[in-house]
Amino acid sequence: MEKEIVYKRSRRDIVMYLLLAIMADLGCMYAIQSNSVILGSIGIIIFGVSTLYLFVRLIVPNAILTVNSQGIMTKYTKGQYIDWNDIYEIYIDMDTYKNKPVNVLAIKLRNEEEPKKNIKFSKPKSQVRGDHNINLQYSDGSLEEAIKEIREFYRKNIR
Incomplete structure (x- = not known):
């Protein structure tokens, strides 16, 4: 499975x-x-x-974030997976939600001229907006836990 x-x-x-x-x-x-x-x-x-x-x-609670071998799917990607080859960087970002600061999981996509390398898992940034931001404050997990699990999944199953 x-x-x-x-x-x-x-x-x-x-x-x-x-x-x-x-x-x-x-x-x-x-x-x-x-x-x-x-x-x-x-x-x-x-x-x-x-x-x-x-x-x-x-x-049956709806899924906010799903990670598998196809890629990463969020509730904002309309049922589409973001392919692992299209992802450049994953990090924690400070964003605003309902005029309040909130930490989000940010996914930055790869430009076409950038070579296909491994995904970077950077340290938390501030006000550096990613292409896809996932707010996990209403989920059953934390951002730090999520980024660790994604990093381990990527290292064990994708790379």
């Missing part, structure tokens, strides 16, 4: 959103009982669907 590294969305994060959706459902039911039937019905439909979606995500 092929070895694979997968970082999924944290169940604790999903539970937080699920509790908010359930509270909104209860608020919509109260609105229906308070003679605001149209507003309550529209809300119960919208928040009911989001509650069902979050229940499914709680059972």
Whole structure:
């Protein structure tokens, strides 16, 4: 069986959103009982669907980062793998998310004129934007752990 590294969305994060959706459902039911039937019905439909979606995500969390012999796939690459030959460097970068600084896993792609060498695993950088940035703050792992696992996977299985 092929070895694979997968970082999924944290169940604790999903539970937080699920509790908010359930509270909104209860608020919509109260609105229906308070003679605001149209507003309550529209809300119960919208928040009911989001509650069902979050229940499914709680059972089967979606993958944020997948690493295997094909390459690296993130939730931002639309189901496409970034081939190992296309990657130039992997490092931890400081980025902004919702106007707050956050550390991300940055993947810099290789230029066409650069020779095909081994991937560099650099030290953390600041404000050096990669071609693909993966925010793992809502996942079940840490950035340092992720970059170590990717480095070991690359050394053992790809290089």
